[in-house]
Amino acid sequence: MPLDLPAADERVALRSTVGMAICQVRFDAQDGLAGATAVEFHNRLGGAEGRYPKITSAEGNRIMLEVGPQGPVQTGRTGWSFDAGDGSWAVTLLPDNMSLQADEGAYAGWEDFAERFTEALAALSGAVSPALEQRLGLRVVDRISGASVGVDEPAGWEPYINPRFLGPVTEPGLGDAIRGCQQVMVVDAGEGVACNLRQGLASVLSQGSRSDYVIDCDVFRETGRQFDAEAILGAVAGFRNQAESIFAVIATPQLLDALS
Numbered sequence: 469m470p471l472d473l474p475a476a477d478e479r480v481a482l483r484s485t486v487g488m489a490i491c492q493v494r495f496d497a498q499d500g501l502a503g504a505t506a507v508e509f510h511n512r513l514g515g516a517e518g519r520y521p522k523i524t525s526a527e528g529n530r531i532m533l534e535v536g537p538q539g540p541v542q543t544g545r546t547g548w549s550f551d552a553g554d555g556s557w558a559v560t561l562l563p564d565n566m567s568l569q570a571d572e573g574a575y576a577g578w579e580d581f582a583e584r585f586t587e588a589l590a591a592l593s594g595a596v597s598p599a600l601e602q603r604l605g606l607r608v609v610d611r612i613s614g615a616s617v618g619v620d621e622p623a624g625w626e627p628y629i630n631p632r633f634l635g636p637v638t639e640p641g642l643g644d645a646i647r648g649c650q651q652v653m654v655v656d657a658g659e660g661v662a663c664n665l666r667q668g669l670a671s672v673l674s675q676g677s678r679s680d681y682v683i684d685c686d687v688f689r690e691t692g693r694q695f696d697a698e699a700i701l702g703a704v705a706g707f708r709n710q711a712e713s714i715f716a717v718i719a720t721p722q723l724l725d726a727l728s
Contacts, residue, residue, distance in 0.1 A: 469656075470656045470657060470659075471655055471656060471658060471663070471710065471713075471714075473710075473713040473714065474713065474716075475709065476712035476713045476715065476716040477716055479725070479727065480712045480715055480716050480719075481577070481712065482728045483715075483724075483727040483728065484727065485610040485611060485613075485727060486575040486608055486609070487575075487609050487610065487611040488569070488570065488571060488575070488607075488608075488609040489570045489575050489581055489607065489608050489609070490567055490569045490570075490605075490606070490607045491585050492565055492566070492568075492604070492605050493566055493567075493589070493592075493603070493604050494564055494601070494602045494604070495564060495565065495601055495602060495695055496598055496599050496602065497563050497564040498564070500563060501548060501562070505596065506523060508595040509548070509550070509591050509592070509595040509596070510548075510550055512591035512595055513550055513559065513587060513588065514587075519552060519584065519587075520550035520551055520552055520553075520557065520558065520559055521551075521553055522550070522553045523549070523550055523551075524551065525546060525547075525548065525549070526546060526549045526560050526561070526562060546562070547560065547561050547562035548560070549561075552574075555571055556570070556571055556574035557569070557570055557571070557584070558571075559584075561592070561596075564602075565603075566588060566589075566596075568581070582708075585701075593697050598695040599694070599695055600692055600693070600694065601696070601700065602690070603689070603690045604688060604700060604703055604704065604707075605687065605688035605689075605707075606686075606687050606688070606704055606707040606711065607684070607686040607687075608684075608685050608708070608711050610682065610683040610684075610715065611670060611680060611682050612628075612680060612682070612723070612727075613679075614679030614680050614681065616726070619679050619681075620679050621644055622643060622644070622646045622649065622679070623638065623643035623644050624679070625637065626638050627722050628681075628720055628723035629681065629719065629720065630717060630719070630720060633667060633718050635649065637669075646669075647671060648668075648669055649668050649669050650666060650667065651665075651666070651667055651668055652664075652665070652666050653665045655714070657710050660689050661687065661688070661689045661703075661706075661710070662687070662688060662689070663685055663687045663688075663710060663711070663714065664685075664686040664688075665683075665685055665686075665714060667683045667718060668681070668682065669682075670682045683714075683718055683719075685711040685714055685715070687707035687710050688707075689703065
């Protein structure tokens with residue numbers, strides 16, 4: 469049976485715990501990306517006076533945007549990165565994919581993220597004109613600080629996280645001794661859409677404090693289809709709704725109250 473969850477409470481949309489968000493569309497591979505293509509793409513993003521004034525070759529850190537169950541991994545292809553200049557936002561254009569990434573602390577809500585992705589997708593359509601969509605994905609990583617809700621031990625999450633997801637952390641005599649605990653799931657979201665869900669203590673998921681909690685949703689589809697910008701935007705909005713519904717199942721009402 470595919471995912472069947474109610475729409476998320478409006479408090480989920482207002483949360484300030486999103487530490488990273490990435491949206492990527494993979495398309496039919498292009499025969500390289502010449503400098504002229506990069507300039508045209510950049511101009512369509514607003515150029516030097518726009519949101520992403522810095523252009524660099526997409527090598528090193530910015531070539532790690534193939535989103536999957538283990539997070540971003542290197543693609544081994546070269547292209548271009550269009551950066552805000554302060555490490556907050558970047559659009560990366562490679563021969564077979566484009567992505568928008570909001571790094572730690574940059575995400576300010578879905579409306580801003582969707583507006584930026586709409587602009588990037590329009591620039592892609594105009595400068596590259598892909599014919600085929602091969603994969604579309606939205607990954608949202610929430611990092612919830614234990615200090616913000618008075619949690620300093622793993623078992624302290626019991627009022628805030630659905631016990632079905634906490635698992636052994638709630639077991640008396642065991643929970644306080646746990647130093648790391650995570651769950652990894654692949655969820656059928658229906659109509660060819662799936663979600664790679666990782667959730668648990670941050671000490672396992674991101675080498676952080678064991679009193680922090682991470683919920684990492686990567687919603688995607690991999691069925692090839694004609695490249696249609698409007699259809700892609702509609703699908704991404706649906707991915708966001710599915711990710712928020714999953715977050716709402718993991719979080720308790722008490723946590724939603726604390727985050728809103």
